[in-house]
Amino acid sequence: MSQSAVGATLGAAALLGGCAFLAPSTPHAASAPAHLRGAAPGASSAAGAAAPLAGAALLATAAALARPTESATTRRAAAVKKKGVKVVHGKEIPWNLFTPKAPYAGKVIENDVHPQTLTEDTGDANWETCHVTFDHGGKVPYIEGQSIGIIAPGPDKKGETPARIRLYSIASSAVGDNQNSKTVSLCVKRVVELDGKFANREKGEDKPDKAGTGFPDNQVYRGVCSNHICDMSPGDDVMITGPTGAEMLLPEDPEANIIMLATGTGIAPMRSYCRLLFHDDAGASADGGRKFKGLAWLFMGVPYSKSLLYDDEHQEYKKNFPDQWKYDYAVSREDKNAAGQKMYIQTKMAEYADELWELMQDEKTHVYMCGLKGMESGMAECFGPIAEKAGKDWAEFAKAMKKEAMRVEHSLKGPDGFEDALNEIRNKLTDIQSDSQRTAKLDRLQGEVKRHVSLQAELLTKTMKDILKQSTTQIWDASASKGAEEIDGIPNLLQKYPRARSLESEKFCLGANGPFFLQFYPNGDAQSQTGKCGLFLWGPDSVYVKARWAL
Structure with missing residues (x-):
């Protein structure tokens, strides 16, 4: 514990x-x-x-x-x-080597493969998601499933300079995208809200960002840290804290089954897993195959097909490891199921409910969720009826899985703007x-x-x-x-x-x-x-x- x-x-x-x-x-x-x-x-x-x-x-x-x-x-x-160092399940993992008071000063570098902007303009203000890579010189080691903190110059909503630390799930495997163990990559959605409750740019003040998107005719709130990251260019300085997080780590068992549920940038930790399992030299076995022998199945939810992330990598894994890799997308504003319902993650999972339920009965199956917090209720919607047919209560079954070591891991968040409210909550000691x-x-x-x-x-x-x-x-x-x-x-x-x-x-x-x-x-x-x-x-x-x- x-x-x-x-x-x-x-x-x-x-x-x-x-x-x-x-x-x-x-x-x-x-x-x-x-x-x-x-x-x-x-x-x-x-x-x-x-x-x-x-x-x-x-x-x-x-x-x-x-x-x-x-x-x-x-x-x-x-x-x-x-x-x-922190000991988790008997294993030492790197832990908070750098703090908000003493962060590591890294450098932004060119991405190994991906362009900085991963998504295409959908017409929404917050359409852009970026892949950004930092050089940490080997001083910020981490493992798959952890997070790092980024300190933006600010000011933030409370007027603090520099801004309060923001945590981001790491999107690269432990060796980094270029496998030299000296880089870390993030997948960050640029937060832009128009004419909402908060604004840090009045009408006429908003200027085009690095992607060329600007809204001079609106009151605009731009997420302080997300825009700081998405506007970065190679050579820029970046203040890094961490690593931290011990809740989304992969199991040690090479025959484990991994079910991954991700919405939007919740794909970040899932990508870090898949790079290790199917791509990196660190995950290769002596016989030329892979150390991982189980099944990895990704369900990813996005609003538009233009919002899909790392699809090229998913296709490559399917081509090379057809028996070990599955992936399904739920594109909510474009796709519908046979009943005419919008295609959310739980809607897509329902198409494979029997297969997934059987897989979850295996004690070697681990479920990872990252993204919007509604996925938990979506799971209940999907598996409640089938659990009842099997004579089980889904709530009790899910609770039991959470209590077992690493059976269910999740990092769930609310919709845009939730992060800022969360910062205020977590930095106050409540009653x-x-x-x-x-x-x-x-x-x-x-x-x-x-x-x-x-x-x-x-x-x-x-x-x-x-x-x-x-x-x-x-x-x-x-x-x-x-x-x-x-x-x-x-x-x-x-x-x-x-x-x-x-x-x-x-x-x-x-x-x-x-x-x-x-x-x-x-x-x-x-x-x-x-x-x-x-x-x-x-x-x-x-x-x-x-x-x-x-x-």
């Missing part, structure tokens, strides 16, 4: 609720038996601060604090990690508490926040201060189980634990969810401001936690 953190930088001293702390360690590589997989947790960052305190109290308003029995030795061993009935079902963030992005905290802003002031007493009184324990000897801890060294609490559960644990840096972690300590709540990246910090 990989871990995500909700964190904060606090004053120079803190009291932690009901937790005994251990010797210095770090949590990323904590091992766990379960595999509750979600879509992107990214690395969390700490933001906001309180003035140094002589003493403070953190009241853990969790309704349940049941802790598994575990020796201190076991806990210490579970927390050991290497910098820039957090586990209810007094110890329910296992924690509230989800509004808008089905993408799971490959973890919550990042902006504590002690005016809004949070108001929430804390109004709600702490009520929450404290209503909690079924609570406690506050002072950490004694803060001056000694400040000397004993220098910057970036931490203590950890025992592991505990919130209701039926966990394990969680708290990590305390008396002198702050590597990214904390001088004079600030750091406090992080770590837990499974598949669980959204709503917590309320009371100081």
Whole structure:
């Protein structure tokens, strides 16, 4: 079970609720038996601060604090990690080698094969999708299924310069499109919205972009990072963070079956898989064949045939590996099924429902979804009836697949504009508490926040201060189980634990969810401001936690 953190930088001293702390360690590589997989947790960052305190109290308003029995030795061993590495299913993967405060300065280079603009003008404002390649000099290694962050100069919607980091699924395999292990490619849709709720160009201000598209007669919102990337030219600088993401990784089994569901730029991680499975030298076997022996089946949804992405590669795979590669397109604004319905992914899948259902009964079959979040409901629409005929409930079947290691992975997002709302959500710590009935079902963030992005905290802003002031007493009184324990000897801890060294609490559960644990840096972690300590709540990246910090 990989871990995500909700964190904060606090004053120079803190009291932690009901937790005994251990010797210095770090949590990323904590091992766990379960595999509750979600879509992107990214690395969390700490933001906001309180003035140094002589003493403070953190009241853990969790309704349940049941802790598994575990020796201190076991806990210490579970927390050991290497910098820039995360252990997932016993395998080390590169992890957050570069951060928003210390990004890698890469260079844009010519694409290996593809033109920068992959799509043709459909008449829509946001018709363009680009393939852009960056040279990272071998300093930003990654594996198929991960993401990187891009920092645009800005300003963004909130007026911040540079703009907040934006995560993009990597569209190239680990060796890169040119297979020298020194490049990374992205597939990015240029976000352009006309006369909508937001605008960063008034009438008469919009100029033609690199593709020649401009809208001087409209109020225009151009996505800050997507337009930054799509307007890039070889030689331009690019600020890269990451890599991150452990939810969309390929299984180790060479005989696995891979079902891929992608809408639009959701094709990016699928392309990275297929390059490894069917194209790269790294995926070739000693006998001249491929290491991959299973079946890969792609369902891709786009609005127009002019919007199809990487079709030339799909045709090549079909030509060379007809028994191992299948692909089907759902072109929603052009195609219809026999019943006259628009051709969405679930509509196309319904044509193969029996075959797909049988394939999903095989424990070696893994389903990957990336794109618009409606695909999950589409899956239910497609397979609900056939599951019922088989005497199974689709919701329970899908839930069971998600709980199995790597059976169902997804990175789902909302329609255009959702990303910007998401940025605001994920950079605020929402109200957090586990209810007094110890329910296992924690509230989800509004808008089905993408799971490959973890919550990042902006504590002690005016809004949070108001929430804390109004709600702490009520929450404290209503909690079924609570406690506050002072950490004694803060001056000694400040000397004993220098910057970036931490203590950890025992592991505990919130209701039926966990394990969680708290990590305390008396002198702050590597990214904390001088004079600030750091406090992080770590837990499974598949669980959204709503917590309320009371100081």
